[in-house]
Amino acid sequence: xxxxxxxxxxxxxxxxxxxxxxxxxxxxxxxxxxxxxxxxxxxxxxxxxxxxxxxxxxxxxxxxxxxxxxxxxxxxxxxxxxxxxxxxxxxxxxxxxxxxxxxxxxxxxx
Numbered sequence: 001x002x003x004x005x006x007x008x009x010x011x012x013x014x015x016x017x018x019x020x021x022x023x024x025x026x027x028x029x030x031x032x033x034x035x036x037x038x039x040x041x042x043x044x045x046x047x048x049x050x051x052x053x054x055x056x057x058x059x060x061x062x063x064x065x066x067x068x069x070x071x072x073x074x075x076x077x078x079x080x081x082x083x084x085x086x087x088x089x090x091x092x093x094x095x096x097x098x099x100x101x102x103x104x105x106x107x108x109x110x
Contacts, residue, residue, distance in 0.1 A: 004065045011058035017051045 024044050027035045087095045 001065075001069060004062055004069070007058045007062045007065065011055055011062070014051045014054040014058065018048060018055075021048050021051065 021044055025037060025040060027037055029035070089095055
C-alpha cells in the first residue's frame, strides 16, 4: 500500500507540474488579460507530454497495485488455519464465527 500512496503523490505532483508548465505558454498583463505567447518553446510541449505520460503510468500503477494487494490478502486469508471473526447480533449478543478446514462456518455463542 505504500507503493500505492507513493504513486498517488507522484500523480498529484505531475498535475501541479502541468499547471505550472501551462503558465509558461501565456503572457499575463497587469489589467488581467491573458495572451498566448507569440513564440512557443517546444520544450514546454515535450514537458507537458512527459507529465501526461507520468499521470497515466501512475494511474495504471495505482490500479494494478490495489488489485495485487487485494489478491494477496485473499490468498493469505485462505491459508490461515483457525481463522475467526466476531459478529455482533445485538446489544448483548456476540457470536464468534470460526472457519475450520471443511469450509463450513460454526457459530459459537460468547
